[in-house]
Amino acid sequence: MILLFQISFITISWIDILDILLVSIIIYKLYKLLRGSVAVKVFIGILFIYAFYLIVKASGMELLRSILGQFMGVGVLAAFILFQQEIRKFLQMIGKSTSQNNSLIKDWFSKGKPGGKAELNLAPIIDSVKIFSQTNTGALIVFSKTSELRFYAESGDILDAELSKRLLIAIFQKNSPLHDGAVIVSAGRIKAARCIIPVSENDKIPAHMGLRHRAAIGLTEVTDAVVLIVSEETGGVSIAYNGEIYYNLNKSDIRSKLRSFIYDDDEQIAHEVKNIRYESLH
Ligand SMILES: Nc1ncnc2c1ncn2[C@@H]1O[C@H](COP(=O)(O)OP(=O)(O)OP(=O)(O)O)[C@@H](O)[C@H]1O
Numbered sequence: 001m002i003l004l005f006q007i008s009f010i011t012i013s014w015i016d017i018l019d020i021l022l023v024s025i026i027i028y029k030l031y032k033l034l035r036g037s038v039a040v041k042v043f044i045g046i047l048f049i050y051a052f053y054l055i056v057k058a059s060g061m062e063l064l065r066s067i068l069g070q071f072m073g074v075g076v077l078a079a080f081i082l083f084q085q086e087i088r089k090f091l092q093m094i095g096k097s098t099s100q101n102n103s104l105i106k107d108w109f110s111k112g113k114p115g116g117k118a119e120l121n122l123a124p125i126i127d128s129v130k131i132f133s134q135t136n137t138g139a140l141i142v143f144s145k146t147s148e149l150r151f152y153a154e155s156g157d158i159l160d161a162e163l164s165k166r167l168l169i170a171i172f173q174k175n176s177p178l179h180d181g182a183v184i185v186s187a188g189r190i191k192a193a194r195c196i197i198p199v200s201e202n203d204k205i206p207a208h209m210g211l212r213h214r215a216a217i218g219l220t221e222v223t224d225a226v227v228l229i230v231s232e233e234t235g236g237v238s239i240a241y242n243g244e245i246y247y248n249l250n251k252s253d254i255r256s257k258l259r260s261f262i263y264d265d266d267e268q269i270a271h272e273v274k275n276i277r278y279e280s281l282h
Contacts, residue, residue, distance in 0.1 A: 030090065039086055046079060089198075092222035120188050121163060122258055128168040129230060129237055129254060138232030139172045140182040140212055142197065143262055145224045149191075152219070153184045156195035163190050182215070182227070198222060202243070209245070216240040226261040228254070 027047070034040040053068040080087065125141065132139045142149065157178060161167055163185060171178045171193050178193040185191065199211060200218035216227035221243040229238045237254055238247035241261045249257065 029093075030086075033090055033093065034086055039083055042079075042082060046075060049075070089222055120185070120262060122255060124163055124165040124168060125185075125228070125258070126251060126255055128165045128172075129228065130251065131165075131169060132172060132230040133235040133237055136232055136235045137172050137174065137230065138179075138212060139168075139228070139230040140197075140216060141168070141228040142182050142184045142195070142216075142219060143226040143228070143258070144184060144186040144191075145226070145262065147223055147225075148186050149184055149223065149225060152182075152195050152197050153186070153192035155197075156181055156184075156192045158192045159190050160192075161190045163188060182219075197227075200243075205245075213238065213240075213245065217243060217245055220244075226258065228258070 030043065031040070034043050049068070050072065053065070053072055056064045056068055120143070129139070129141075131137070142152070167190060168183070170176060171183055171190075173179060181194040182197050183190060183193045184195055197215045197219040198221075199214045200221055202217065202221070205214060205217060210233075212231070213229055216229045216238070217240045219225055219227055220240045224242075227240040229240065230236070231238070236247060237249045238245050239249060239254065239257045239261065240246075241257075246253075246257055
């Protein structure tokens with residue numbers, strides 16, 4: 001092992017630095033994920049007990065070490081049961097960044113080749129959203145990017161139908177059996193309707209945003225999907241992406257936001273477009 005430096009009797013190597021760095025990143029990511037939820041208190045409690053266990057172990061207190069050791073063994077199992085949802089979110093977050101990197105590599109290789117990315121026809125979406133907004137019809141439309149979102153599509157009814165204004169209007173009509181939940185659009189087709197998507201637990205989401213908006217934000221926290229929301233209450237149109245929500249959008253904002261987020265095009269410029277109400281939830 002390559003020795004880096006020594007502080008009294010402790011020798012520190014590059015591996016130790018890397019080890020500390022990786023553990024700090026994992027703890028920070030976990031804390032960020034749990035922040036605002038009840039689980040954060042349990043997480044901090046476990047961290048304290050573990051730190052205490054390490055001190056007891058290093059100081060050679062055998063009896064206390066063996067008691068705490070037993071507790072830590074059961075504690076790991078208990079943590080898996082207690083944090084089921086958070087662990088799933090954490091793994092989904094890792095999966096999200098991995099699939100984004102894969103798509104970057106794919107895009108890089110497909111540069112210049114025609115048909116690298118399927119072109120989505122935005123006209124039926126913009127036209128139907130205009131009608132939903134004018135008639136105060138609630139709608140939740142998910143656009144998949146690198147993942148087909150099969151898991152979420154299967155929570156609803158699979159349609160695999162051509163994307164059209166008429167079909168979108170028929171689905172979200174208040175007396176339609178498919179109007180509840182989200183529609184998933186993937187590869188330019190309506191994959192499924194009545195889908196259940198994960199609800200965000202972010203406590204920075206304004207109180208006036210209900211479950212429809214929370215679910216839209218929630219899905220974009222764990223996938224790279226873009227979600228369009230029409231409020232049943234106000235007719236207002238919002239777009240959620242990457243855990244953030246952009247609201248009170250007009251027709252041209254909707255078009256430009258959808259374009260920039262779905263095709264990762266001019267994302268930064270779109271961020272700075274004036275008059276767009278943007279809620280930073282991070
Ligand atoms: N987890 C979910 N997945 C998919 N759809 C959901 C989910 N939770 C709620 N919804 C949809 O949102 C509707 C309820 O919306 P709610 O009124 O609570 O939200 P909201 O954000 O206040 O929207 P609105 O402004 O339209 O009232 C449900 O009827 C359902 O269609």
